[in-house]
Every structure is written in C-alpha cells, then in structure tokens.
Amino acid sequence: MQKVGVNLEIDQVLDKLIKSELITYCCQIFKKDEAKFLPFGSSVLSILGGNYFLLTASHVIEYLSKGHLFFRTKNGYATITGMVHETDIIKSQGIDIAFVKLDTEVIKLMLGGYRFLPISKFMGHNNLFDAGQYCVIGFPESNIKIDGGKLMTGASAYFVKPSSEKTYDYYGIKKEIQYAMEFKGKGTDLESGKIK
Secondary structure (H helix, E strand, O other): OOOOHHHHHHHHHHHHHHHHOHHHHEEEEEEEEOOEEEEEEEEEEEEEOOEEEEEEOHHHHHHHHOOOEEEEEOOEEEEOOEEEEEOOOOOOOOOOOEEEEEOHHHHHHHOOOOOOEEHHHOOOOOOOOOOOOEEEEEOOOOOEEEEOOEEEEOOEEEEEEEOOHHHHHHHOOOOOOOOOEEOOOOOEOOOOOOEO
C-alpha cells in the first residue's frame, strides 16, 4: 500500500531531518574479522569542555579487550583510540554505557564528516510520559549488504513512545537515569542472546 497525502509529507520531512541532522551525530562502530570489517555497534558523538567523546554501550566497548574497534572515514576505516571508561553491567544493575575520550588524531579524522553534540543536550532532560514519540537511531548489524565487493551498511530510525510509569515500577527501572520505550515486536536479549 502506497503512502499518500499528509502521512507521505510527514514521512518526507522526518526522513530529511534524520538524514541531514540526527544521523550526523551518530557513528557506526565496526570490528575486523580476518580481512573484513563487520558492523558491531552504534554510538553518539559528544563534546564537553573542548574534549570529544564517543558514547556507546559497555557490551560494545568490552570488545577492545580482544581487538580493535573502527569507524568509517571518507577513505576507509580508522581505529577508535582514546581513554575508555565503561560500566560493569552486573555491578551497575543493568546500566550499559561506556565512553571513549577520543585521541587528537581520531578527532581530526572525525571532524570531516561527523558532528559532536554538546553535552548540554543530554542534561536536564526528564522522561516525557505524555510525549508523542521519541526517535531512536542506531546501526543494526543486520543492515548490511555487499555491493560490488564493498560493504554497505545503514542506520535505522524508530519512533517509539515512552513506557508508562507502571513499566518502570515492574522492571525496577530508575527514571532518573534510564528511559524505557515501547517497542513492538521481538528483540535480542543482550545477556542471553535469545529472542524475546
């Protein structure tokens, strides 16, 4: 069924906003398996006090104990380097966040194609239980194809609504530091790897 009228116009405006603004603050993370690069995670880029940060999940960054992580540049791929800090998911009761304070050489490579979000955009935001929707953007590992021998990947954006306060109470989610969103369908549990 083809979209028409107002819905099509809204979709076009949102698509343009995502592609021209929101995605420029996001960076796809890759790992290298033998001679090929593979999608591995998503990140958000931020700046605070003249320092540049890559924000991602602890379960992504912990791969650094096995090998290197990379990001895409205009000319290929570059290694993510810098000072790494991550939460211990078990000790932090499920808080799965990490950041890399990026090295100068990495920043130089990124400034050509990426943008860094001021940390003020993260601070002082409260859950909007009555908000219509949030836009969640990332780079699923399944968004991949090989075109002419070249790895092609893509981002996905989802519009999700905030969960009710009952959800926070049921799962013991702390509203001050975490957001719960309603996402229809099944997903992969990060700890067990099972679809649920």
